[in-house]
Amino acid sequence: MRLSLAVKFNLVFLAVFVVGFVSAGFAARELLRRAAIEETVQNARVLMEAAGAAQNYTATQVTPLLQTQLKYSFVPQSVPAFSAVETLMTLEKHLAGYSYRSTMLNPTNPRDRPSDWEADVIRHLHDKPELKEIVGLRDTPTGQNLYIARPNRITDAACMECHSVPSRAPKTLIDKYGPDNGFNWAMHDVIGADFVSVPMALPVARSDAVLRTFLASLLGVFVLLLVALNVMVHLLVTRRIRALSRAADQASLGQLDGADFGERGRDEIASLAASFARMKTSLVEAFKMIEA
Incomplete structure (x- = not known):
């Protein structure tokens, strides 16, 4: 099968593009997913910091104001971890998929x-x-989840008033949660951890959306480039070569007067046309000498 120069050029260009397109797709996919995961981790850390700020505010500003109330009935809002969970539950409504938990191995509140x-x-x-x-991944029935965990330590001696032994705890606390849980904690010991979890489907979906946009843009650039190169090849190469070919055919049939090699320019095709023109001149002179 005879293929024109333009077809060969397009086939080579298409092969190069396919290889580049696939390679760029795989590379971009990995980079975008890595960036999306890093962004998700950063968002999770922001949530974790917000939880810490809520706990600190409760411990320093809210709990002291409720000391009198705690003598008559226990108020869960006086517990820093409780306040953090309630605050983050509000934020979770605006951050779909993110979840926050403050857990203890021996908690006062069963939740x-x-x-x-x-x-x-x-x-x-x-x-x-x-x-x-700790930043990690875990498998769930709905897919992988990314999580961040930070340890909870007892660093405030005031916490031991409620969590050392039941006999020292406020009566209202015992009345609400009982004497069996949330005691025998030790200062500076890791008694639990704060967790922020998010399904991996979220960062993957974001990265895939960006990847589709990138690949569509790359494909669009390829189409425009292919059209531009084909126009350029037609105007600067194939059209001129066809003109030279027609002139050479006429010269080979003895129609030297109709063979026009008048190609202008300084590129290779113009140089080839000049060579053909000199050959035509030489043939004309040779025929004249023979006829004489």
């Missing part, structure tokens, strides 16, 4: 009891007190 995997993370943080944060 703060960790799941099995959270308990494993807490024990790991307890065994390695030098760790300030």
Whole structure:
């Protein structure tokens, strides 16, 4: 099968583009997913900092104001961890998929009891007190989840008033939660952890959306480039070569007067046309000498 120069050029260009397109797609996919995961981790850390700020505000500003009330009935809002959870539940409405939990191995409030995997993370943080944060992935029935965990330590001696032994705890606390949970904590010990979790489907979906836009843009650039190069090849190469070919055919048939090699310019095709023109002149002179 005979292929024209333009077709060969397009085939080579298409092959190069396909290789580049696939390579760029794989590279961009990995980079975008990595960036999306890093962004998700950063957002999770912001949530974690917000939780810490809520706990600190409650401990320093709210709890002291409720001391009188606590003598008559226990107010959960006086507990820093409770306030952080309630505050973050409001933020979670604006950050779809993100979830925050403050869990303890021996919690006062049953809702703060960790799941099995959270308990494993807490024990790991307890065994390695030098760790300030853990970032990991875990499999769930709905897919992988990315999580950040930070240890909870008892650093304020005031906490021991409620969590050392039941006999020292406020009666209102015992009345609400009982004497069996949330006691025998030790100062500076890791008693739990704060968790922020987010499904991996969220960062993956964001990165895939950006990837589709990137690949569509790359494809658009390729189409425009292909059209521009084809026009350029037609105007600067194939059209001129066809003109030279027609003139050469006429010269080969003896129609030297109709063979026009008048190609202008200084490029290679113009140089070739000048060579053909000199050959035509030589042939004309040779025929004249023969006829004479």
